[in-house]
Amino acid sequence: MSSIASTFRLLHAGWVLAREGAFSVLPSQSLPPMMKAGIGLARLVERRSVRETGRIERLNTALHKLGPSYVKFGQTLATRPDIVGAEAAADLAGLQDRMPPFAPALVPTILRDALGPKAAQLHDITPPVAAASIAQVHKATLREPGDSPKVVAVKLLRPGVAERFNADTQSLYAGARLAETFARSSRRLKPTEIVRTLDHSMRLELDLRLEAAAISEMSENIKDDTGFTIPSVQWNHVAQNVLTTTWVDGIPIRDHAALDRAGIDRKALAAKLLQSFLRHAIRDGFFHADMHPGNLFADPRTGDVIAVDFGIMGRITKYERRFLADILYGFITRNYRLVAQRHFDIGYVPAAQSVDDFTLAIRSIGEPLHGRTAADISMAKVLGQLFTITELFQMQSRPELILLQKSMVLVEGVARNLDPDLDIWTVAEPVVGDWLRREEGPLGRIEDLSGHVARVTEALGRVPNLIAQAELTMAEHRAMMHRPRDGMLRFALLAVLAMAFVALGTATFAALQLL
Incomplete structure (x- = not known):
């Protein structure tokens, strides 16, 4: 019965998404025929207002009602105006940290139940300064005996969010099973394993003690770095559903007008963001996997990137880090044979396929990207070409890399919004090249x-x-x-x-x- 209920929940979600115009923002012209036909059918039930205006103002509310997993999907789309369009991205931006908060009367009880007597050390708790699908954040003053008062951020999980997430996950599992049963071509993408990977990641997000540990680990990794800062954990005021960190003052990275007024160089900020992410992924194998604009700020004094919300973290092995570095360096140096060979080495492309033919396909993607700025590149067309190539070469999915891939889409989207003239390869080379030279050196x-x-x-x-x-x-x-x-x-x-x-x-x- 639970499987049937999950399937019906999935169908209901599909209906709601179609009605509110979610499929209208996808680049259907660049997708394979089967996906294009599916989107065309889904758009038949769109609201008239969506068809007439192209605006999807109601989609935010719909995604929030459907559950936190759907909100994450909307957050990703909001970072890619180059794919979904500027208006759609603007309509979806509210999902990043401007969701309706839960009842204020619940806050004291949550703190008291989680922290016990230590909850009384948190004073002057403000209304939520940010509210997302899983948690909301309050500003407060922490007064501990023998220590001077300090301003802190207090993150609280939404009551009942675990149950909502579980319902989402069961629906996604149902969808994965349906895909594997009725669309045999989807099996190479391993939808069930991908859902299982996302399920594990989201379950970690529901325990704020693990988020505190992630902040602590990343702090150690970046202690000698410049250009990227994060808050520090106040361990005496951490529980499964409560996380207290130092307060960080910054300008929201999506507020370009405020960045310009503060005299922050947006091109330099974009470079710092992209290079920091690559440094964390390639050097450390441990990276922030939810870097949408609601979680990113700029320090008005230094122009550095400030990141918050470490609930979703990615981790890759030394082997996978080398794969990522080689792929990026191959594109940077136009060594498409290296890019192709690494896809075979890690198992993305079956051994029965031709390395030479796959090298040619990779060249067809890489060559048009060189010497062009982000503003000149249609990522919708690039994604459409990637869909075609994955099908042509029967490329297999690697679920353990799904968080990395999702994060790269987010970070690249935020960086190109900051700097439309961003040359991704030029910015990436110092990090990727230095790491590879170090790995090959003594x-x-x-x-x-x-x-x-x-x-x-x-x-x-x-x-x-x-x-x-x-x-x-x-x-x-x-x-x-x-x-x-x-x-x-x-x-x-x-x-x-x-x-x-x-x-x-x-x-x-x-x-x-x-x-």
């Missing part, structure tokens, strides 16, 4: 070697336990058989130990080869 080799040595040392540390376990097994076997058969067991033990030392020796030799 320092990178030494770090790789140290990792191998650490693994070898760990394995060697397990040898005494293996020997002890083997001797115990021998003793137990002797007692059970009541007759001496030590020769065979000793031979088996020696064989096991010999294999272990051969494996350790091989690992050590491989590590030394890196020098």
Whole structure:
């Protein structure tokens, strides 16, 4: 029954989205025929006001009523006026931090239940200064014994948001199952695994203690960086549904007029944003995965980027970081063979496909982008071309990279809004190139070697336990058989130990080869 209910909820969401014009903002002319036909059918039920004016003012309210997952979708579209159009992006911008707040009377109770007596240390709590789909933020003064008062931001989860999110997720799972059942071509995109990845990410967002830990980890990662700052956690006032951080004063990054009045160089700000994101993803493998304009500010004193709301974070391995760096560097240097080969290496493109043909397809995307500013590039056409290529080469989805891909779309959209003349490749090269040169240089080799040595040392540390376990097994076997058969067991033990030392020796030799 729950599966049927989830399916009906999904169908209802589709009806609401179609009625309020959600499909009118998609670049249907650039999409494959099947998707174009589906959008055409969905638009048959649009409100007359949407068809006549092209405005989607009611879509904000509709997305909020449907649930937090749909709001996230709208937030992403709001960052891409180059794809959905300037008016649609403006209509959707209210989803970023201007949602209706929950009842003010609930705030004291939430704080008291979560923090106990420490809730009384929060004074002068203001009405919400920002309200999003999952939480809202209040400004307050924190007075702890023996410490001077400080201005803080207090983030509170919306009551009942976990239940709403769970309903959203079940609907998305239902949609993924329907796609895999009735559209066999969608299976290569692994919709169920993608939903599972997003489900895990969103569940982490529902525990603000984990967000506090994410802020702490990123603070350590960027402590020596410039151009990007974040608030610090007030750990004594953190709970599952309450997060308290230092207050940061900044100009909303979407308020271009205010940025200009403050004398902030928007081109430099765009470069700092894009380079910081790439640095976090490629160097650290840990990045802010929800960088819509509602979560980004500019420091009026330094012109630096200030980021807030670390509920959704992305994490990628060293292998995936190298993949990202090589892909970007391949486009920067126009080495399309490298870009193509890396797609095969990581499993995006099946091995049965032609590397040469895929290189040609990548060149057809990359060449028109070089030497052109963001304002000259139609991302709608680029996305349409990407859809065609993924289908032509039977490209597989990598669910573990879905947050990275979504984040890159967000960041690139915000950066190009700040600087329409942005040259993405020129801005990205210092970060990507420096990291690759470092990885290929002596320092990178030494770090790789140290990792191998650490693994070898760990394995060697397990040898005494293996020997002890083997001797115990021998003793137990002797007692059970009541007759001496030590020769065979000793031979088996020696064989096991010999294999272990051969494996350790091989690992050590491989590590030394890196020098």
